[in-house]
Amino acid sequence: MLKAYRGDIIFTPTPQEFSVLEDGFVLVEDGTVKDVVGSLGAEYAEVPVIDRSGCLIIPGFNDLHVHAPQYPQAGLGFDCELLPWLDRYTFVDEARFADPDVAERWYRRFLVDLWQAGTLRFSAFATLHTASTWRLMELAQESGLRPLIGKVNMDRNAPDSLIESTAQSLADTETLIHRAAERTPNVGFIVTPRFVPSTTPELMEGLGELVAHYHLPVQSHLDENRSEVAWVRDLHPDIPTYAQVYEHYGLMPRGRTVMAHCIWLNDAERALLRDRQVTVAHCAQSNLNLQSGIMPARRYLDMGLQVALGSDVAAGHVLDMTRHIVMSIEASKALRFIPGHEDERPLRLAEAFYMATKQGGSFFGRVGSFESGYDFDALVVREGDNLLDLSVEERLERFLYAKGGAAIEERYVDGALVPRPFAEKE
Structure with a gap:
């Protein structure tokens, strides 16, 4: 009609x-x-x-990077940088989602507040807990919103409460892939290795096989913090760059990948992301909160990279995408005071709005x-x-x-x- x-x-x-x-x-x-x-x-x-x-x-609005179980900790711990913040706050918070009652209460609140903020589609990390992740998918289906949601995969370098075996991680992921296809038509599944330090080569290889077999999208983190980048280099000395680790294991499918942050990309990584048509989720508020840096959005746009926006709650402290549109502009202005960036134009309002609407929406189709x-x-x-x-x-x-x-x-x-x-x- x-x-x-x-x-x-x-x-x-x-x-x-x-x-x-x-x-x-x-x-x-x-x-x-x-x-x-x-x-x-x-x-x-x-x-x-x-x-x-x-x-x-x-x-x-479309939010290309958000952590649903971190919503209870929004606004906490910003005297820390990324890796200490994960240990002191995030992992403690996410472990509580082993309790289905906790998941039920907080995921309802999370979805209502996204609706309030006008975020209609989003790409969300859940936790490694299968039951709680499934409950988030059910609630999202009921909400009327249209997200992609992924069970987090992590089998190394995390507290015992958030470590899963490689085999169990892959089996639970495949279970949710099938369940989502059958029962949540408006909620897609997205493969979600937390980041390279928390996923063994065996797990990444298995996830890459699932991505290829089911033709799924992928979301993860890339080049967010200098300490994180150095850690990946130590873990994978045989692979030249952080981005190439994902590609090596089949976790960068062309046109179906979101990589959050991407602050410290080198030339080879930028070329790879452009070739693989990766969507870069720019999380300016998060990057300043955790002292990670400022993503050079103008340079990335001029290089032909696809840049959308993400709230990155809870490293970003609010869900409202209007705040992230504004922060992306403000961060691009602040970057001009850093040597080497003085001549770059800051983002214009139309560009930032485009990132939060059409560019982010393109990951979901004609949106x-x-x-x-x-x-x-x-x-x-x-x-x-x-x-x-x-x-x-x-x-x-x-x-x-x-x-x-x-x-x-x-x-x-x-x-x-x-x-x-x-x-x-x-």
């Missing part, structure tokens, strides 16, 4: 500039965008109109824009009185910098209105 959504429409078909239509219409048929028009001609006289005049209508043939993933934003007679673009900027998720009134995924998840149980 064809419908028309009326409002002030703004999106980014390209990262260079916004496409804006004040008081226009998005025509949606069976959940898919048909067109964006300024008025409804005679051929659309009988089309029902969902009138949101005075509101912004923007694409939904993140209002171009013809795209899924209608949309947010209706009422950002307040327009006392300054602002343009649509200026109103979007004010929403991103000063309003955030609290200004979102409605959320649509694939054309369906998504109400607050689990409201009947609260």
Whole structure:
């Protein structure tokens, strides 16, 4: 059925500039965008109109890197760098998800808060616990959101409470692959080795075989922290770079890989990521919180890398993607004060918005824009009185910098209105 959504429409078909239509219409048929028009001609006289005049209508947000079980620790431990932070906070937190009651309570809260923030699709790490990971997938299916979720794999260099055998890790992963395919049609499975230091060569080899056999996507971490990079070099002295470790074991499938952080890539790694069409998840807030560095987003874009945004909760302290759009811009400005980066242009608003919408959405299909043939993933934003007679673009900027998720009134995924998840149980 064809419908028309009326409002002030703004999106980014390209990262260079916004496409804006004040008081226009998005025509949606069976959940898919048909067109964006300024008025409804005679051929659309009988089309029902969902009138949101005075509101912004923007694409939904996509978070390409988030840790669902770390949500309880958001905002903690930022005097630490990455590796001590994992030991003191993250591993302690994640071990608690062996308890299904803990998982139930926190995963519900996590999904509701993503909905509140307008994040409609996301790629999430769970824990190594099969039952709790499955419960997250079930709850996500119930929520109306459309994520990719992965059981974390780790069989070395972690506390005893978070170590699994190689065989059990692979068996549990394959169990969840089948279960997701059969029972959670709107929640995809993504293979999730935590990072190279926590996965043995045998486990990585087995995961690579699963990726190839089931044609699955992969998510992990890459070149986040200098100490981590050095650790990988010690563990794999026979492989030239951190990125090539993943490639060596079949964990960098072309066009189906998300690598978070990627701050300290060398030339060979950048070339490899470009060749493998890897999506780089830029997590600016996290990288500053844990003193990891600033990813040179401008250079990566100029080199042809695909850069999306990730919240990286809980190393990032909020889920709201408006904060991460802003932080990515601010970090690119701060980078210009570092020798060697003085002449780089900072990210522009349209570029950062594109990263959180169309670029991130491309990992899920035709998502993140209002171009013809795209899924209608949309947010209706009422950002307040327009006392300054602002343009649509200026109103979007004010929403991103000063309003955030609290200004979102409605959320649509694939054309369906998504109400607050689990409201009947609260």
